[in-house]
Every structure is written in structure tokens, then in C-alpha cells.
Amino acid sequence: MIWQFDLYILVLLVVTAIVSLRVRDLLSAAMVSGVYSLLMCLLWAEMGAVDVAFTEAAVGAGLSTVFMIATILRTTRRTTD
Amino acid sequence: MTDLMEFVVSRFNYWIYVVLMMIGLYAMISKRNYVKKLIGMTIFQTSIILFYVSIGVKSNATIPIVDHHDVVHSEILVDHYANPLPHVLMLTAIVVGVATLGVGLAVIEKIYRQHGTIEEPELLADVDQT
Numbered sequence: 114m115i116w117q118f119d120l121y122i123l124v125l126l127v128v129t130a131i132v133s134l135r136v137r138d139l140l141s142a143a144m145v146s147g148v149y150s151l152l153m154c155l156l157w158a159e160m161g162a163v164d165v166a167f168t169e170a171a172v173g174a175g176l177s178t179v180f181m182i183a184t185i186l187r188t189t190r191r192t193t194d
Numbered sequence: 195m196t197d198l199m200e201f202v203v204s205r206f207n208y209w210i211y212v213v214l215m216m217i218g219l220y221a222m223i224s225k226r227n228y229v230k231k232l233i234g235m236t237i238f239q240t241s242i243i244l245f246y247v248s249i250g251v252k253s254n255a256t257i258p259i260v261d262h263h264d265v266v267h268s269e270i271l272v273d274h275y276a277n278p279l280p281h282v283l284m285l286t287a288i289v290v291g292v293a294t295l296g297v298g299l300a301v302i303e304k305i306y307r308q309h310g311t312i313e314e315p316e317l318l319a320d321v322d323q324t
Contacts, residue, residue, distance in 0.1 A: 123210040130217050130237050139229050146233050153240050161257045161276035162247045165284055169240075172292050177236065180292075184299040185229065188306040192227040193313065 115159070122156045139185045139192055147178035207248060214241035226314045228302045232295060239291045243284045250277035 129152060133145035150173035158166035202209065214237060221234025258278035260270060306312050309320045 134221050160251050162281040163257050165281050168288050177292050177295050180299050188312055194226050
């Protein structure tokens with residue numbers, strides 16, 4: 114565990130979490146939450162949990178982003194908050 | 195004062211987990227859009243999983259895979275490998291989290307077909323009318 118790398122990724126995680134909740138376009142919110150999942154996967158790989166990391170990359174960053182985009186395309190893209 | 199600073203700085207990753215958890219909780223409570231609420235739920239879940247994974251970290255340890263060569267030629271020290279127990283437990287939690295997200299998104303789609311909106315105040319107004 115390299116603490117500089119750790120701190121950098123954790124700060125980026127907080128930034129992407131806030132951005133994905135602040136942005137007004139739901140498609141952009143889904144994409145930024147995919148970036149959040151990928152950063153989380155990077156952090157877990159760095160912590161030595163490789164099995165958790167590749168599950169998160171496949172399931173968290175890949176599948177759940179696809180689910181979210183599918184739902185947004187079938188419902189509506191605009192939101193007020 | 196320096197003791198307090200040292201206490202805060204040496205545990206910076208735990209503070210950031212708490213911040214991430216509170217961001218997720220805030221989104222679940224106060225966002226009006228249901229997709230935003232689900233994104234908040236995902237952030238909440240991953241922050242808890244991150245906390246558990248970080249418990250298994252040891253300094254100067256490698257990933258918990260034992261090399262075939264090491265088994266034959268030298269003894270295996272447990273200090274040289276990260277603790278795999280929290281990893282295995284959290285692997286299940288990730289899959290359960292994605293299943294929850296899928297069910298939630300399916301419910302959102304059903305709500306949109308029936309009421310034509312995925313915003314909570316508009317949905318409540320529509321339910322009151324009918």
C-alpha cells in the first residue's frame with residue numbers, strides 16, 4: 114500500500130462521487146459513476162485485493178453502468194436536481 | 195494539538211471512507227430523482243466494501259496467492275500475504291449490490307411506464323390525483 118497513490122485515488126473518488134450527484138444530465142451521471150467504480154477497482158488492486166478488483170471492474174464499472182444507461186434511455190434523461 | 199493532527203492525518207483513509215458514506219446517505223435521503231438515489235446507494239455500498247477490504251491490508255505484503263515454487267522450497271509466512279478473508283466476504287457483497295441495483299432500476303422503469311415521471315415530488319402528486 115503506497116500512501117501517496119492511495120490518497121490521490123481517494124481524493125479523486127470523493128470528487129467523482131460529488132460530480133456524479135451534482136450533474137444535471139442523467140447519462141453523464143451514469144458515466145461518471147462508471148468512472149467512480151473504475152477508480153474504486155484501481156484502489157482495491159493497489160490494496161492487494163485482486164479478486165475483488167476484477168469483480169468490481171467487470172460487474173461494477175461494466176454491468177451496472179450498462180444497466181443504468183439502458184434504464185435512462187428507456188425512461189428520461191433530464192432531471193431537475 | 196499536534197497529537198490531534200497526527201491522529202487525523204495518520205488515519206486519513208478512514209476519514210475519506212466516512213466522507214464517501216455520508217455523500218451516499220445524503221444522496222439517498224435528499225435527491226429527488228430515483229436514478230440519483232440509486233447512484234447514492236451504490237456509493238454507500240462501495241464505501242463500506244472499501245472499509246472492509248482495507249482491514250485486510252498489511253504493510254509489505256503481497257497479494258494472497260501462494261506460488262507453487264515457494265511451497266516446495268521455503269516455508270510460507272502469513273505476514274507476507276494480505277488477509278484474504280475480508281476479500282472473499284466482500285466479493286459476495288459486490289454481486290448482491292449489483293442485483294439490488296438491477297431490481298431498483300427495473301422498478302424505476304415500471305414507475306415511468308405507469309406514471310410518466312421518475313421524480314419523487316411529481317410522482318407523489320400523480321399518486322394523489324388518482
